[in-house]
Amino acid sequence: MLNEALPDASEIKALFDRIAPVYDQMNNWLSLGQHRIWKQMTVKWSEPRPGDRGLDVCCGSGDLSQLLARQVGKKGQVIGVDFSPQLLAIARQRAALTSPHLRLEFVEGDALKLPFENNTFHCATMGYGLRNVTDIPLCLRELHRVLSSGAKVAILDFHQPQGQLMQTFQQWYLKTIVVSTAERLGLTAEYAYITPSLERFPTGQQQVKLGLKAGFSHAIHYPIAGGMMGVLVLTK
Numbered sequence: 445m446l447n448e449a450l451p452d453a454s455e456i457k458a459l460f461d462r463i464a465p466v467y468d469q470m471n472n473w474l475s476l477g478q479h480r481i482w483k484q485m486t487v488k489w490s491e492p493r494p495g496d497r498g499l500d501v502c503c504g505s506g507d508l509s510q511l512l513a514r515q516v517g518k519k520g521q522v523i524g525v526d527f528s529p530q531l532l533a534i535a536r537q538r539a540a541l542t543s544p545h546l547r548l549e550f551v552e553g554d555a556l557k558l559p560f561e562n563n564t565f566h567c568a569t570m571g572y573g574l575r576n577v578t579d580i581p582l583c584l585r586e587l588h589r590v591l592s593s594g595a596k597v598a599i600l601d602f603h604q605p606q607g608q609l610m611q612t613f614q615q616w617y618l619k620t621i622v623v624s625t626a627e628r629l630g631l632t633a634e635y636a637y638i639t640p641s642l643e644r645f646p647t648g649q650q651q652v653k654l655g656l657k658a659g660f661s662h663a664i665h666y667p668i669a670g671g672m673m674g675v676l677v678l679t680k
């Protein structure tokens with residue numbers, strides 16, 4: 445059972461292994477397909493160029509990895525890293541079907557100890573991962589370490605909207621639509637975890653400060669979807 449206060453890494457890994465079979469479908473249904481748009485915006489903000497080496501951290505089923513791979517093209521290369529074997533298996537299956545012509549690979553690894561040399565990547569993305577790691581400052585330092593000078597990482601995640609009305613809508617949607625849908629799949633606790641994880645997630649401006657503290661030279665945060673989502677863009 446998830447520890448309501450602060451699930452540890454093994455609990456988070458187990459959670460995503462459990463939801464892996466329904467993860468993509470649930471995201472499509474529950475966001476009415478909008479998550480694809482949020483992810484396309486995220487990739488654009490990472491400023492990938494043809495031939496780049498790209499990294500997608502906490503890649504899950506590989507949505508962002510695939511989008512990034514299409515941007516760096518056949519001369520580029522993208523690596524997706526995640527610690528959920530079940531989601532990585534889905535990422536590999538999907539990539540083999542939809543992007544066999546692209547240099548896209550998936551490795552099992554920890555975002556808090558990335559298995560890559562310093563200054564390796566020209567661009568990076570991270571989608572709905574920062575809120576799920578157990579040490580946000582360490583994760584940002586790792587991202588800084590593996591990026592080359594001038595490279596950007598775009599980090600997409602849930603956010604608590606500023607406005608009371610949007611906050612009330614988001615809380616209602618998560619409780620009434622998301623969790624009740626998950627309930628039918630026997631995944632109530634897994635999806636109910638989103639709300640407490642959101643409540644303790646730093647605000648966009650707090651994330652900017654954390655990014656600068658991690659050593660990035662520039663940091664900017666873009667609220668999207670009425671403030672229910674947001675993208676932090678950090679430049680090394």
Ligand SMILES: C/C(=C\Cc1cc(O)c2ccccc2c1O)CCC[C@H](C)CCC[C@H](C)CCCC(C)C
Pocket residue numbers: 463467470471472474475476478479572575576614617618622634635637638672
């Ligand atoms: C792709 C999305 C969420 C990924 C995701 C992140 C997590 O941390 C999880 C933790 C536990 C279980 C599942 C996840 C998870 O799937 C975003 C879209 C899917 C969301 C579940 C739907 C959230 C919708 C917004 C709150 C409101 C959308 C309004 C609608 C467009 C009218």
Ligand SMILES: C[S@@+](CC[C@H](N)C(=O)[O-])C[C@H]1O[C@@H](n2cnc3c(N)ncnc32)[C@H](O)[C@@H]1O
Pocket residue numbers: 453456457460501502503504505506507508525526527528531553554555556570571572573576577578
């Ligand atoms: C909500 S999913 C996001 C997946 C994908 N980026 C997307 O946008 O759909 C969060 C992912 O982060 C991974 N994750 C969480 N903590 C991690 C860590 N410390 N190291 C590697 N992966 C981690 C989980 O296994 C899961 O696949």
